[in-house]
Amino acid sequence: MSKKQTIPDKDFGQIHFMVRRSARNITMRVKENGLHVTTPPYRSITALLNAIAPFREKLLHACAEIKPRPFDLSFSIEAECFRLRLEASPLKNFTVKLKDETVVIACPVTADFTTDRVQALVKNAVMRAMRKKAQDYLPPLVQYWSRQFELPYHKVSISKARSRWGSCSSKKDISLSFYLMLLPVHLMDYVILHELAHTREMNHGPRFWELLNQMTDGKALALRKELHAYRPVF
Known part of the structure; x- marks a missing residue:
């Protein structure tokens, strides 16, 4: 094979x-x-x-x-750092707005949620909103933890990766998936600390886990297990 x-x-x-x-x-x-x-x-x-x-x-x-359930007006996301809901609108087009720190996707009352077109429109709107929030929220968080543990990096980029939460290149470029916005804060921090640890230890050898344990009060493996078991709503 x-x-x-x-x-x-x-x-x-x-x-x-x-x-x-x-x-x-x-x-x-x-x-x-x-x-x-x-x-x-x-x-x-x-x-x-x-x-x-x-x-x-x-x-x-x-x-x-x-398997994701189809979107309808009952769909919502209630994560610690990202909230989103759908609501009916008299307007003819889909619109996105921020209301009380919640992203609201206003859907025309005539929208047929059984069609692939409407499902794709809503999905794309959710993804754009999540990317925007991640771009505003994650880079400052990386900077904060970088300073806390004196682990400098080159730059942070936001991706739409679904197969991995984050990565770190040999040039110390950190890439984070905008799906991190769906995680509880402590798991979001774990992913960021994991990638920052790679700025010093590029592999997953004993020294890497020793460093990550120092950064997570000895909880690195427990947090990794919790992250692997986590199933985001979107």
Whole structure:
């Protein structure tokens, strides 16, 4: 099997296989675009499908939980640092406004939420609002923690990445997903501290975790586990 391979599947839509030489076991993770399987080298697709079979029902249950529900006027986001809701409007076009620190997407009363067009319009409006909030909120937070722990960085950029919360390059450029705005504050801080730790330790070796533990009062692994288990509303 090649390093990356995707096959269609009647239950998950797609199964994405990733070969990693450092992997000791087969791991499975459900995402919105299908089932992601990480495997050690030299495993055939048939062998991997046989390994998945006993867990298929449990994985399908997890898949049902993460699939986004369609937007309608009841949709809202009530995160610690980002609040958003939809409301009906007599206007003919969708508009976005800020009201009492809450982003309000005003939707025409004639909007048909069963259509792909309206679903896409609302989704894009939510994403633009979240990006704007992240651009205002996250860079100063990175600067604050950078000064607290004397870990300088080069610059901060905001991305729409969904597969990872953040990253740090060898040039100390930090990229943060605007989906961080959906996290509780303590997990948002953890992601930022994680990336700042990479400005000194670029890998995930013992020295990295020792540094991150110093920055999180010994809670680095517990916070990582909590972050992996967190399921944002959007």
